[in-house]
Amino acid sequence: MQKLQLPAPITRFAPTPSGFLHIGNVYSFLITWLLARKNNGQILLRIDDLDQERVRPEYVENIFRTLEWLGLDWDLGPSSVEQFEKEFSQLRRMELYEAALQKLENEGAVFGCDCSRKLVKKLIEAHNYEGICQHKGLELHGPDISWRLKTEGMAVVQMKRFKNDATVEKLSYAQSHFVVRRRDGIPAYHLASVVDDVHFGVNAIVRGEDLFESSVAQLYLAEKLGLGTFSQAEFFHHPLILDGGVKLSKSQRSSAVLDEFSQDKAKLFRKLGGWLGLQPEACGSLDEMLKQFSFERVARTNSH
Numbered sequence: 001m002q003k004l005q006l007p008a009p010i011t012r013f014a015p016t017p018s019g020f021l022h023i024g025n026v027y028s029f030l031i032t033w034l035l036a037r038k039n040n041g042q043i044l045l046r047i048d049d050l051d052q053e054r055v056r057p058e059y060v061e062n063i064f065r066t067l068e069w070l071g072l073d074w075d076l077g078p079s080s081v082e083q084f085e086k087e088f089s090q091l092r093r094m095e096l097y098e099a100a101l102q103k104l105e106n107e108g109a110v111f112g113c114d115c116s117r118k119l120v121k122k123l124i125e126a127h128n129y130e131g132i133c134q135h136k137g138l139e140l141h142g143p144d145i146s147w148r149l150k151t152e153g154m155a156v157v158q159m160k161r162f163k164n165d166a167t168v169e170k171l172s173y174a175q176s177h178f179v180v181r182r183r184d185g186i187p188a189y190h191l192a193s194v195v196d197d198v199h200f201g202v203n204a205i206v207r208g209e210d211l212f213e214s215s216v217a218q219l220y221l222a223e224k225l226g227l228g229t230f231s232q233a234e235f236f237h238h239p240l241i242l243d244g245g246v247k248l249s250k251s252q253r254s255s256a257v258l259d260e261f262s263q264d265k266a267k268l269f270r271k272l273g274g275w276l277g278l279q280p281e282a283c284g285s286l287d288e289m290l291k292q293f294s295f296e297r298v299a300r301t302n303s304h
Contacts, residue, residue, distance in 0.1 A: 009041030017059035020256035045077035071279030097187035131177035145180035175217040
């Protein structure tokens with residue numbers, strides 16, 4: 001894999017191939033691209049494909065086709081579906097994830113859990129989830145056992161944000177004792193994401209504001225893993241694009257960008273430019289948006 005050399009910002013596109021990319025994905029990728037290019041940074045293409053049950057070849061191909069059609073280039077990572085599968089799939093980094101899980105096990109930082117997701121969700125919603133399996137002594141390597149991180153209540157972490165000094169945040173009930181290894185033995189999203197970002201030297205993370213709590217959880221996990229460099233990363237949680245008050249998502253079958261705007265890329269760019277607080281009529285191309293873009297002008301209210 002390519003070595004990362006520059007001290008400039010290193011950020012990433014991190015799509016999950018569980019559906020076709022929609023305008024919400026593109027909005028996030030565009031902010032990532034503009035921040036990187038405006039600050040002489042590098043962009044990594046990191047495709048999160050650990051959940052193989054949801055991955056489809058056509059979804060992986062759509063990631064490359066959509067980014068190339070948009071003109072959103074990247075500096076690190078795979079340049080084709082074939083290279084991704086051979087060199088950059090998360091399946092090629094399983095040893096890294098397993099080593100992280102082993103460290104957590106060795107330090108007694110995890111406990112086995114056999115609770116259903118429905119039960120845990122119900123307790124979280126009632127602000128009453130305290131890791132009920134923590135004292136059951138379940139065998140970590142038993143069948144159908146997930147691993148949860150011991151978070152010891154509302155843990156406090158430091159988070160650096162773009163253009164701001166470090167701020168203190170707390171884990172929420174939604175992230176208390178979160179899963180790091182699924183019951184099928186697959187490393188969970190939080191663990192794989194942290195390990196990957198550290199492995200590739202990512203130090204600038206752009207994601208939707210709905211993932212703010214995930215960022216706090218990952219900072220806490222990185223601390224437990226001794227991955228101090230992750231705590232130095234800067235975070236920007238951008239406003240979401242809403243459709244009728246509902247967040248766009250693949251699970252809701254939001255329209256694929258290539259289907260919706262295939263005949264008018266400039267229209268898409270103008271729409272995105274308006275959401276970024278730019279002059280829409282002067283945003284018919286990426287170059288025009290880059291000329292106008294500044295972090296301070298990114299719209300700070302939910303986009304519709």
